[in-house]
Amino acid sequence: MKNRSELRDIIIKVLYQVYILENTNVKYDVNTLIKEQLEIENDFVKSSIDGVLKNQEKISKLANLYLKDWTIDRLSKVDKAILSLGIYELMYTDTPAVVCINETIELAKKYSDLNVVKMINAAMDAIYHNEDLNGKE
Numbered sequence: 164m165k166n167r168s169e170l171r172d173i174i175i176k177v178l179y180q181v182y183i184l185e186n187t188n189v190k191y192d193v194n195t196l197i198k199e200q201l202e203i204e205n206d207f208v209k210s211s212i213d214g215v216l217k218n219q220e221k222i223s224k225l226a227n228l229y230l231k232d233w234t235i236d237r238l239s240k241v242d243k244a245i246l247s248l249g250i251y252e253l254m255y256t257d258t259p260a261v262v263c264i265n266e267t268i269e270l271a272k273k274y275s276d277l278n279v280v281k282m283i284n285a286a287m288d289a290i291y292h293n294e295d296l297n298g299k300e
Contacts, residue, residue: 178244215251229286245270
């Protein structure tokens with residue numbers, strides 16, 4: 164059984180694939196992409212991916228508000244996936260804010276360079292301090 168951090172890694176990989184496929188107008192089935200990454204079904208993975216994709220427009224708008232001199236679409240696909248998941252968890256789930264931010268930063272450290280880690284950290288921190296998180300701490 165994988166822990167949440169390992170599952171987030173899988174979510175990032177699937178979102179990355181989705182962004183690549185959407186960019187090239189290739190037809191895909193998100194459930195097939197998930198199955199390629201996971202041996203057994205996982206509600207956390209499925210609901211997170213579905214949630215990010217369903218709310219991508221709102222997530223991107225929020226990201227663009229807080230990315231200094233940058234936009235989410237200028238980020239690499241993997242960085243977009245990391246930030247999108249982080250914002251999704253922060254805004255739409257019961258995951259504690261500190262966990263959302265820490266997990267997002269850990270993923271960024273694993274896949275991104277230091278400048279992007281700092282940018283993602285700053286955006287997540289600003290969202291946390293400036294947006295209504297429905298009473299989440």
